[in-house]
Amino acid sequence: MSTAAAWPHVATPLPGPKSAELLARKDRAFSGPLRDGTNVPLVLGRKYGHILEDVDGNAFADHLSAWGAMPYGAQPPSVRRAVMDTWDRYGMEISQYLTSEPPIELAERLVALAPAGITRVAPTVTGTEAVEGAVKLAREATGRPIILSFLGQYHGESTYLTASASTDIPGNTAGFAQFVSGLIQVPYPQSFRSPFHRGPGPYDHTLYLDYITDWILRYQVEPDQIAGVLIEPVAGEAGILAPSQAFWDGLTALCKKYGWKLILDEVQTCLGRCGTVFAAERWGLEPDLLLVGKGVTGGGQAVAGVLGTEEIMADCSAHLGGTYAWEPAACAGALAGLDLIADGSVLANTMELESIALEELSPLVDRFDHVGDVRAMGAWACIEFVSAPGTVDPDPDFQHAVHLAAMRRGVLAISEASKPLYRMQPPLTMEPDLFCWSCRQIAEAIAEVTTG
Numbered sequence: 001m002s003t004a005a006a007w008p009h010v011a012t013p014l015p016g017p018k019s020a021e022l023l024a025r026k027d028r029a030f031s032g033p034l035r036d037g038t039n040v041p042l043v044l045g046r047k048y049g050h051i052l053e054d055v056d057g058n059a060f061a062d063h064l065s066a067w068g069a070m071p072y073g074a075q076p077p078s079v080r081r082a083v084m085d086t087w088d089r090y091g092m093e094i095s096q097y098l099t100s101e102p103p104i105e106l107a108e109r110l111v112a113l114a115p116a117g118i119t120r121v122a123p124t125v126t127g128t129e130a131v132e133g134a135v136k137l138a139r140e141a142t143g144r145p146i147i148l149s150f151l152g153q154y155h156g157e158s159t160y161l162t163a164s165a166s167t168d169i170p171g172n173t174a175g176f177a178q179f180v181s182g183l184i185q186v187p188y189p190q191s192f193r194s195p196f197h198r199g200p201g202p203y204d205h206t207l208y209l210d211y212i213t214d215w216i217l218r219y220q221v222e223p224d225q226i227a228g229v230l231i232e233p234v235a236g237e238a239g240i241l242a243p244s245q246a247f248w249d250g251l252t253a254l255c256k257k258y259g260w261k262l263i264l265d266e267v268q269t270c271l272g273r274c275g276t277v278f279a280a281e282r283w284g285l286e287p288d289l290l291l292v293g294k295g296v297t298g299g300g301q302a303v304a305g306v307l308g309t310e311e312i313m314a315d316c317s318a319h320l321g322g323t324y325a326w327e328p329a330a331c332a333g334a335l336a337g338l339d340l341i342a343d344g345s346v347l348a349n350t351m352e353l354e355s356i357a358l359e360e361l362s363p364l365v366d367r368f369d370h371v372g373d374v375r376a377m378g379a380w381a382c383i384e385f386v387s388a389p390g391t392v393d394p395d396p397d398f399q400h401a402v403h404l405a406a407m408r409r410g411v412l413a414i415s416e417a418s419k420p421l422y423r424m425q426p427p428l429t430m431e432p433d434l435f436c437w438s439c440r441q442i443a444e445a446i447a448e449v450t451t452g
């Protein structure tokens with residue numbers, strides 16, 4: 001497929017006529033939240049390189065990368081070949097019962113890449129299952145019941161643990177969270193909208209550790225009842241919040257002091273999103289359990305899992321997996337993805353995208369009253385909108401209007417109508433000029449919405 005003319009262009013109103021027809025069918029067929037066609041008013045027709053094309057022929061710069069699950073562009077040839085060849089050879093297989101070489105090699109290579117101390121792997125299909133599995137493992141290893149987690153994080157879509165922890169969209173947990181026991185949640189560190197102060201920061205993130213030690217451990221739970229700390233190294237759905245080194249040092253010290261297992265949810269950050277293979281590397285973290293998903297697929301088929309230490313995983317009885325976990329073709333695609341990231345040019349490109357985001361988007365805070373904060377890390381950038389300058393009052397309506405205006409200019413990024421957060425999550429391999437052009441389109445979209 002030629003990508004010579006692969007530059008964004010939008011020629012119809014959104015949705016275009018074919019998209020509108022399919023969205024109406026979608027509305028009739030799917031359940032509640034999936035019926036909405038206003039957030040993304042188009043239907044995908046095909047994709048190539050770093051471009052998404054809708055069924056009406058409009059083309060958009062891809063700032064979704066399948067929510068991070070497609071890190072190397074639409075159809076990286078080596079991943080495609082590996083998936084197809086392996087499927088031709090083995091077909092679908094339940095690897096946890098009848099294994100083959102691809103899952104074994106994938107486990108070995110992930111362990112070799114992981115931070116010090118990680119020696120073993122438990123396969124899952126989704127990130128959600130990896131989170132749930134890690135909780136089982138931490139509880140089994142410690143014999144303790146409680147998981148300490150952080151408000152505003154996202155860990156997936158299940159009815160037990162993650163339903164209550166998935167608080168990135170206010171209201172998501174209504175009717176579920178109160179039935180989940182064994183969880184204590186504290187605010188996730190951030191500098192912009194700290195729950196302990198009014199108005200914008202910056203604040204020292206060790207405040208959040210003081211809250212754990214001075215309040216939670218004093219009034220709510222004994223330290224020896226806590227099995228593990230479940231935390232994203234960078235909170236993605238909460239808008240690319242990156243805790244400070246001081247926070248991580250303090251949290252690690254608490255884990256050591258009290259025997260808590262550090263469960264790092266890298267489902268969204270693993271395999272390069274933050275410019276390092278694992279985000280853990282940016283702060284020198286050595287988790288006891290490390291969760292992978294999304295980027296680890298290489299853009300092929302579903303692969304996720306829990307990596308962990310010898311002590312926790314060598315002789316555990318907690319069983320993870322399932323029919324589709326690490327079927328051979330998915331593992332082969334993931335292995336081809338590992339080859340791609342081993343060539344340092346992908347991570348170098350990721351860091352170039354970070355520099356462009358900071359250079360192009362940071363000045364928007366001073367330029368526009370409604371831009372409250374800009375955060376970027378690796379191939380990840382977030383603009384947080386506020387209703388008035390100098391405040392932290394969220395303005396999801398403004399955000400959503402910017403998202404629609406950016407789409408009309410050919411940029412499709414991540415926007416949820418109830419949030420003030422607009423997020424760019426391109427493939428790690430996006431060409432710097434397309435990324436830079438996209439940032440400028442977004443700035444123009446903000447100007448358009450500002451002037452009405």
Ligand SMILES: Cc1ncc(COP(=O)(O)O)c(C=O)c1O
Pocket residue numbers: 067125126127128129131154155156157232236237265266267268293294304
């Ligand atoms: C940090 C984090 N953990 C877990 C999950 C759940 O992964 P999955 O959608 O594969 O179940 C996600 C998904 O976005 C995530 O961002």
